[in-house]
Amino acid sequence: MIKHKSLQHVFVDSFPSSLEPGKLYVSVEYGSVAHGCCCGCGEEIVTPLTPTDWHIVYDGETITLHPSVGNWTLACRSHYIIRKGEVIEAPAWSDQQVAAERRRDGRAKAAYFGTTQAASPSIASTAVTPERDAPQYLLSGNIGWKARIRRFWTKIFR
Numbered sequence: 066m067i068k069h070k071s072l073q074h075v076f077v078d079s080f081p082s083s084l085e086p087g088k089l090y091v092s093v094e095y096g097s098v099a100h101g102c103c104c105g106c107g108e109e110i111v112t113p114l115t116p117t118d119w120h121i122v123y124d125g126e127t128i129t130l131h132p133s134v135g136n137w138t139l140a141c142r143s144h145y146i147i148r149k150g151e152v153i154e155a156p157a158w159s160d161q162q163v164a165a166e167r168r169r170d171g172r173a174k175a176a177y178f179g180t181t182q183a184a185s186p187s188i189a190s191t192a193v194t195p196e197r198d199a200p201q202y203l204l205s206g207n208i209g210w211k212a213r214i215r216r217f218w219t220k221i222f223r
C-alpha cells in the first residue's frame with residue numbers, strides 16, 4: 066500500500082540526516098535522489114543518478130524518476146513509479162523477476178563501464194566484472210541492493 070501518493074521535490078546540496086516523508090530530495094552535487102519509502106514504513110531510499118541506474122526529468126514544476134523504485138530488500142517490498150511528482154503503485158515483483166533485474170542491471174553496468182566481455186549476454190560473465198573506473202558505490206556486481214545503498218549512504222552521509 067502506498068501512503069504518500071505525491072512527492073514534493075526539494076533540490077539540496079546534500080541530504081538531511083533524516084528525510085521528511087512526502088519529499089523527494091534531489092542532489093545534483095551527489096548525483097542522487099532520496100526519499101522516505103512511499104509506503105510509509107520509514108525506510109530511506111537512495112536512487113543514484115547514473116547512465117545505468119536512475120534518471121530524472123524535471124519539467125520546471127515536477128520530477129519524474131525513471132525507472133520505477135522497487136524496494137525488494139525492505140520488509141514492505143513496495144514498488145512504485147514516481148511520475149510528475151505523483152506516486153503510482155506498481156505490482157510487486159516475484160523473486161525471479163528481482164533476480165532477472167539484477168542480472169540485467171549487471172549487464173548494463175558492464176556494458177557501460179566497458180569491458181570486452183561485457184557485451185556478452187552470458188550472465189556468468191557479468192558476476193565478476195571488475196568495474197575499475199566506477200565509483201565505489203556503483204560496484205554493485207554481486208553484492209545486494211541493500212549493501213549497495215548502505216555503501217552509498219556511508220559515502221555521502223559521513
Ligand SMILES: [Zn+2]
Pocket residue numbers: 102103104105106107108136139141142143
Ligand atoms: Zn516501505
